[in-house]
Amino acid sequence: MEELERLVRETHKLAEDNNRLLRLIRRDAVLGFIAKIILWLVVLGVPLFFLSSYLGPLMDAVSGAQGSQNFAPGLFGLPSQDQMNQLLEAYQGTQ
Numbered sequence: 001m002e003e004l005e006r007l008v009r010e011t012h013k014l015a016e017d018n019n020r021l022l023r024l025i026r027r028d029a030v031l032g033f034i035a036k037i038i039l040w041l042v043v044l045g046v047p048l049f050f051l052s053s054y055l056g057p058l059m060d061a062v063s064g065a066q067g068s069q070n071f072a073p074g075l076f077g078l079p080s081q082d083q084m085n086q087l088l089e090a091y092q093g094t095q
Contacts, residue, residue, distance in 0.1 A: 079087070
């Protein structure tokens, strides 16, 4: 009977230790997942930040040039029928 009680206590002790280790493993997995998300945000975000500093003035210049020509793109950024006609008339007028 004493042997059985000793085995039950030992099993209980092992189960508690196992539970503690499993909680640590789960916590480390969650922290690792969060760290990976932060790392990928930094890896992808920093180049986009620097590219925006270079591309921002370029995009402003392009949009400013389009605004001076009264060019408002239509569906999918393509010119409308009226804009194409104006372009053809301007081209034919120069010949």
